[in-house]
Amino acid sequence: MIVAVGKDEEKIKESLEEMKGLCKTLGVEVVEWLWQKRAKPDPATYLGKGKLQKLKEVVEFCEADLVVVDDEITPVQYKNMQSELNVDVLDRTQVILEIFARHATSEEGKLQVEMASLLYELPRLVGKGEELSRLGGGIGTRGPGEPLLEVLRRHIKNRIAQLRKRLKEIEQERNTQRKQRLEKKIPHVSIVGYTNAGKSTLLKVLTDSDVYVADKLFATLEPVTRRLKLKSGRVILVSDTVGFIRKLPHTIVSAFKATLEEIKYSDVLIHLVDASDPYLEEKMKASEKVLEEIGADKIPRILVFNKIDLCPRERIETLKWKYPEALFISAEKRIGLDQLLDRLEEVISQRDVQETLKVPLEKIGQIYALKDRLEILNEDYREGYALITLKTDRETLEMLKRKVAS
Numbered sequence: 001m002i003v004a005v006g007k008d009e010e011k012i013k014e015s016l017e018e019m020k021g022l023c024k025t026l027g028v029e030v031v032e033w034l035w036q037k038r039a040k041p042d043p044a045t046y047l048g049k050g051k052l053q054k055l056k057e058v059v060e061f062c063e064a065d066l067v068v069v070d071d072e073i074t075p076v077q078y079k080n081m082q083s084e085l086n087v088d089v090l091d092r093t094q095v096i097l098e099i100f101a102r103h104a105t106s107e108e109g110k111l112q113v114e115m116a117s118l119l120y121e122l123p124r125l126v127g128k129g130e131e132l133s134r135l136g137g138g139i140g141t142r143g144p145g146e147p148l149l150e151v152l153r154r155h156i157k158n159r160i161a162q163l164r165k166r167l168k169e170i171e172q173e174r175n176t177q178r179k180q181r182l183e184k185k186i187p188h189v190s191i192v193g194y195t196n197a198g199k200s201t202l203l204k205v206l207t208d209s210d211v212y213v214a215d216k217l218f219a220t221l222e223p224v225t226r227r228l229k230l231k232s233g234r235v236i237l238v239s240d241t242v243g244f245i246r247k248l249p250h251t252i253v254s255a256f257k258a259t260l261e262e263i264k265y266s267d268v269l270i271h272l273v274d275a276s277d278p279y280l281e282e283k284m285k286a287s288e289k290v291l292e293e294i295g296a297d298k299i300p301r302i303l304v305f306n307k308i309d310l311c312p313r314e315r316i317e318t319l320k321w322k323y324p325e326a327l328f329i330s331a332e333k334r335i336g337l338d339q340l341l342d343r344l345e346e347v348i349s350q351r352d353v354q355e356t357l358k359v360p361l362e363k364i365g366q367i368y369a370l371k372d373r374l375e376i377l378n379e380d381y382r383e384g385y386a387l388i389t390l391k392t393d394r395e396t397l398e399m400l401k402r403k404v405a406s
């Protein structure tokens with residue numbers, strides 16, 4: 001059973017569709033769903049009283065054993081719904097957290113998920129404290145339940161502090177790696193976009209490597225980076241990223257900050273969009289918003305529509321008309337990858353400068369040692385020296401000039 005409340009019917013339906021996908025990812029079978037058109041959820045029961053009764057009937061009729069709310073609900077709403085319906089209740093944040101928990105494999109991923117869960121739990125302990133107090137039959141200002149709540153709260157806070165410290169250490173390790181990468185000046189491209197757009201598939205086919213792909217939401221929690229050699233011989237790094245989603249719970253954004261922020265250090269972004277998705281515009285906006293939030297909205301971006309093998313021709317024509325700068329590919333069927341590689345090369349080389357260097361023959365090796373980072377356009381050998389025309393980024397050029405200067 002899924003329930004939702006909102007003003008705009010279209011939006012609710014769209015979001016419900018997505019929640020069905022999230023439930024499927026968790027292996028939960030959705031038997032029925034229901035929504036209520038109202039300006040705001042009821043503060044006590046989320047749905048209005050009448051609708052909640054209706055929900056109860058449907059739950060009983062369908063013998064549902066779980067109700068999923070497509071929103072983050074308050075502890076009070078949670079408690080009231082649960083006791084009224086007599087079945088388990090999960091909200092949107094918990095569903096996403098559960099998916100994250102199942103998909104995390106690395107130490108960092110697991111710690112981030114634990115952190116997000118604790119951040120979610122902490123403000124919700126209050127409601128539980130009241131329960132504990134009442135159970136203890138406490139009267140006055142300090143019920144017998146209260147100290148227990150304090151113990152629990154302190155415990156959670158300590159654990160959060162521990163997690164924060166360890167995550168900071170991991171981040172520092174990553175900073176060192178990133179610094180090395182920046183020093184080596186290897187261009188870094190990140191594939192970003194809504195969950196299930198095909199980001200991992202694209203990384204896999206571009207780099208001919210083994211990357212986890214699945215028809216699930218949030219299949220990727222730990223970004224993978226692979227080397228890719230472009231046609232000119234230049235080597236770049238390509239990263240897969242955690243998928244974006246609407247209403248990404250705040251606790252998750254904060255716990256996954258480090259992972260998301262990696263995107264900020266890319267030279268180019270590939271914004272991948274599932275062209276066959278009826279709600280792609282909403283999802284593009286949601287991705288846009290996350291990019292802004294993490295400060296990655298100024299990075300040069302290539303808009304790429306994926307899964308064109310699933311689209312009728314008219315749909316692609318409409319998209320082409322609407323987004324004339326976009327590229328159209330099918331990662332799975334390997335359609336359009338050449339154009340994407342060309343565009344990547346183009347965007348990366350836009351940062352490049354072209355120059356002809358006079359290089360003494362005994363120093364030619366210096367140039368070839370760096371061939372991963374530059375493109376040689378022309379070589380003209382003369383007596384004792386060569387005129388080499390090359391294209392590379394400014395820093396590499398400066399370094400080369402120093403090296404070959406006699």
Ligand SMILES: Nc1nc2c(ncn2[C@@H]2O[C@H](COP(=O)(O)OP(=O)(O)OP(=O)(O)O)[C@@H](O)[C@H]2O)c(=O)[nH]1
Binds near residue numbers: 199216217220308310
């Ligand atoms: N038909 C078709 N399916 C595709 C294409 N590209 C990817 N898929 C499928 O789409 C699903 C999601 O692909 P992933 O590569 O895991 O997507 P993702 O963007 O990495 O997803 P998350 O990691 O969950 O954010 C898989 O079932 C893929 O096989 C394509 O070009 N055509």
Ligand SMILES: [Mg+2]
Binds near residue numbers: 200201212213
């Ligand atoms: Mg993925």
